[in-house]
Amino acid sequence: MIGTALGDLWTGFGVALQPVHLWWCFVGVVVGNMVGVLPGMGPLATISILLPLTFGMKPVAAVLMIAGVMYGAQYGGAICSILLNLPCHPPHAVTCLDGFPMTQQGRGGVALGLTVLSSFVGASWGITLMVFLSPLLVRAALQFGPADICALMLLGLLAGSTLARGSPLKGVAMTVLGLFLGSIGTDIETGTDRFTFGLTQLGDGVELIALALGLFGIAQFMASVNRLAPVNHRYTRIGIRDMRPGLDDLKQAFLPMWRGTIIGSLCSLIPGTGPTIASFVSYAAEKKIAKHPEKFGTGVIAGVVSPEASTHSSVQGDFIPTMSLGIPGDPVMALLLGALMIQGIQPGPQLISEHPDIFWGLVASFWIGNIMLVVLNVPLIGVWVKLLAIPYRFLYPSAMFFVCIAIYAANNDFFQVGEAALIGAFGYVLLLLGFHPAPILLGFVLGPRLEENFRRAMVVSRGDIAIFVERPISAVFIALCALLILSQIYFRLRAANRAIAVPPPPSFST
Amino acid sequence: MSRLSHGGGRTAIGLVVEPPAGRRPVIDRGADRKRDGMRRRELLAGGLMAAAGIGITMKGSAYRLGTLSHMGPGFFPTVLGAILIVLGLAIAAAPYAPGAVAAEDGHDAAPDLSQWRAWLCILLSPVLFIVFGRSFGMIPGAFACVLIAALGDRDATLRGCLILAAVVTIFGAALFSWILQVPMPLLTWGIGA
Numbered sequence: 001m002i003g004t005a006l007g008d009l010w011t012g013f014g015v016a017l018q019p020v021h022l023w024w025c026f027v028g029v030v031v032g033n034m035v036g037v038l039p040g041m042g043p044l045a046t047i048s049i050l051l052p053l054t055f056g057m058k059p060v061a062a063v064l065m066i067a068g069v070m071y072g073a074q075y076g077g078a079i080c081s082i083l084l085n086l087p088c089h090p091p092h093a094v095t096c097l098d099g100f101p102m103t104q105q106g107r108g109g110v111a112l113g114l115t116v117l118s119s120f121v122g123a124s125w126g127i128t129l130m131v132f133l134s135p136l137l138v139r140a141a142l143q144f145g146p147a148d149i150c151a152l153m154l155l156g157l158l159a160g161s162t163l164a165r166g167s168p169l170k171g172v173a174m175t176v177l178g179l180f181l182g183s184i185g186t187d188i189e190t191g192t193d194r195f196t197f198g199l200t201q202l203g204d205g206v207e208l209i210a211l212a213l214g215l216f217g218i219a220q221f222m223a224s225v226n227r228l229a230p231v232n233h234r235y236t237r238i239g240i241r242d243m244r245p246g247l248d249d250l251k252q253a254f255l256p257m258w259r260g261t262i263i264g265s266l267c268s269l270i271p272g273t274g275p276t277i278a279s280f281v282s283y284a285a286e287k288k289i290a291k292h293p294e295k296f297g298t299g300v301i302a303g304v305v306s307p308e309a310s311t312h313s314s315v316q317g318d319f320i321p322t323m324s325l326g327i328p329g330d331p332v333m334a335l336l337l338g339a340l341m342i343q344g345i346q347p348g349p350q351l352i353s354e355h356p357d358i359f360w361g362l363v364a365s366f367w368i369g370n371i372m373l374v375v376l377n378v379p380l381i382g383v384w385v386k387l388l389a390i391p392y393r394f395l396y397p398s399a400m401f402f403v404c405i406a407i408y409a410a411n412n413d414f415f416q417v418g419e420a421a422l423i424g425a426f427g428y429v430l431l432l433l434g435f436h437p438a439p440i441l442l443g444f445v446l447g448p449r450l451e452e453n454f455r456r457a458m459v460v461s462r463g464d465i466a467i468f469v470e471r472p473i474s475a476v477f478i479a480l481c482a483l484l485i486l487s488q489i490y491f492r493l494r495a496a497n498r499a500i501a502v503p504p505p506p507s508f509s510t
Numbered sequence: 511m512s513r514l515s516h517g518g519g520r521t522a523i524g525l526v527v528e529p530p531a532g533r534r535p536v537i538d539r540g541a542d543r544k545r546d547g548m549r550r551r552e553l554l555a556g557g558l559m560a561a562a563g564i565g566i567t568m569k570g571s572a573y574r575l576g577t578l579s580h581m582g583p584g585f586f587p588t589v590l591g592a593i594l595i596v597l598g599l600a601i602a603a604a605p606y607a608p609g610a611v612a613a614e615d616g617h618d619a620a621p622d623l624s625q626w627r628a629w630l631c632i633l634l635s636p637v638l639f640i641v642f643g644r645s646f647g648m649i650p651g652a653f654a655c656v657l658i659a660a661l662g663d664r665d666a667t668l669r670g671c672l673i674l675a676a677v678v679t680i681f682g683a684a685l686f687s688w689i690l691q692v693p694m695p696l697l698t699w700g701i702g703a
């Protein structure tokens with residue numbers, strides 16, 4: 001078992017080390033690293049802009065690049081938090097708390113160096129977990145019937161929408177909206193055009209790129225324009241030499257790093273709890289077990305290292321359900337699956353056996369990409385910091401052009417550019433009303449498969465809905481769904497009984 | 511408040527690191543007003559969802575529903591629409607529940623609408639890209655798209671925006687037309703696709 005996994009991994013390295021794949025991995029990692037630093041630009045928008053570029057590539061190269069953007073952005077986000085005190089990427093928000101004070105004390109370089117190190121440790125652990133857990137998961141998942149898959153998707157969607165930020169009700173509403181958007185277009189089984197309003201361009205459904213760029217590009221720019229505070233460059237002069245941590249720092253960092261890593265991987269195994277929750281949990285845990293918890297917030301190494309390690313181990317861990325079950329845990333993973341589907345590859349448990357080159361090549365490229373990032377980060381931090389001097393008023397108009405041309409290039413169709421503008425306007429209304437649009441993408445990508453499996457399950461059971469509780473596997477998933485909902489209600493009621501005002505959200509700006 | 515307070519999804523607000531410092535009753539001076547603003551917003555939010563649900567249900571049930579064992583194309587969307595109606599009602603009603611907390615997702619209770627000019631510019635940007643790109647080609651399309659978007663910024667000057675638009679157009683045309691071979695003419699003349 002372990003032997004085959006290692007053997008497969010070896011072939012994976014063979015795939016990932018091909019010059020073409022190395023090149024695209026490099027491109028993804030560098031671009032991701034760059035947008036990770038820039039405030040107001042996210043990995044989601046970047047990946048969507050790059051998506052049309054992947055149409056002409058082999059699937060392996062496309063996946064390696066997209067994944068590279070994803071974890072490259074994680075490295076970049078930490079730079080932003082530590083040097084500028086800008087929580088531009090949610091998982092790294094908590095790193096500001098102790099990272100920026102370290103910068104103020106002139107130890108920003110050390111903080112960055114330790115961050116790179118702990119990120120690598122966290123990521124490596126996450127990858128190792130992926131190597132050994134995914135085949136196990138797949139073996140179990142291959143036994144799943146349509147009802148089981150359906151129940152599993154339901155659990156994934158519920159967890160993704162209720163455990164994320166904001167009100168659970170609103171999260172679920174966004175997921176349902178996403179599922180609906182996924183059903184637009186020609187129905188596969190009957191050939192009926194649904195919700196197309198006679199527009200032939202909608203026959204193939206809403207375009208994934210237009211949806212993603214509308215919600216996370218256009219709507220995001222509308223939210224950030226004239227609202228980003230000017231960047232404080234006081235502390236951004238960091239030399240390579242400053243980044244080398246001392247022996248004492250390493251000693252202090254060692255245990256928190258591993259604790260963060262373990263917490264991160266545990267969080268990635270619970271569906272719906274992504275890197276953001278992982279980093280917050282590990283920061284809180286460090287604070288709880290520390291001898292001097294009052295020192296947290298003044299530049300404690302543990303407060304930087306542990307959440308960063310945890311973020312990275314959870315980011316890599318998120319790939320496990322995505323690649324082995326076809327259930328994405330967050331919108332970036334949903335985009336990755338979308339990219340695979342555009343390439344004509346069906347995600348799901350059969351992916352690893354049918355396309356071993358994609359799966360094992362991806363795993364191997366994680367390591368290669370992470371090593372590239374460690375090597376690149378040291379000299380590039382200076383360059384990225386200079387990029388930060390570009391004001392947002394130059395950045396977002398340029399990005400608007402990239403958004404438009406990317407959507408156009410996807411199908412050489414102006415119609416979809418208009419589609420994205422409409423979605424963007426609607427998405428911003430949602431933002432104003434306090435919705436988080438991320439679950440829309442999850443619902444959109446999973447929707448068609450959910451419907452298909454639901455139909456199949458109902459055909460198998462001859463219309464008896466009880467099949468979901470009669471089959472043991474799906475019964476377990478349904479029970480977990482019920483548990484999830486009940487626990488949400490319980491916490492709500494408990495809060496109501498106590499009638500405590502929620503404390504103000506943590507403030508990250510000084 | 512973090513700097514990206516309206517960055518929906520960008521900030522980590524809503525997750526609380528600190529445990530509450532003790533029992534604090536909600537007798538804040540601005541609390542009543544905040545609660546009313548919150549209720550109004552949630553009413554709008556829930557209403558929007560319910561309205562969408564009603565639309566989806568009505569349109570969806572016009573397609574064939576079928577039976578559970580042989581579902582028609584209308585079944586799945588109709589069910590989704592019905593769920594959305596229920597969720598919308600629940601969202602609108604939630605702030606009236608006992609112990610409901612104000613602005614729990616960290617957004618300000620009342621939406622800030624002061625940036626309407628910038629929004630308009632950003633939304634017009636793809637529209638101009640379509641109009642100019644379609645009729646005159648990539649160069650005019652890109653130029654108009656960047657120019658109008660740039661004008662949305664508070665500190666924008668016409669000269670600065672023109673320069674930015676020119677730079678992005680030159681760079682963009684080189685990148686997309688020559689290097690990436692996007693099949694869109696650089697300059698053309700004519701109405702239609």
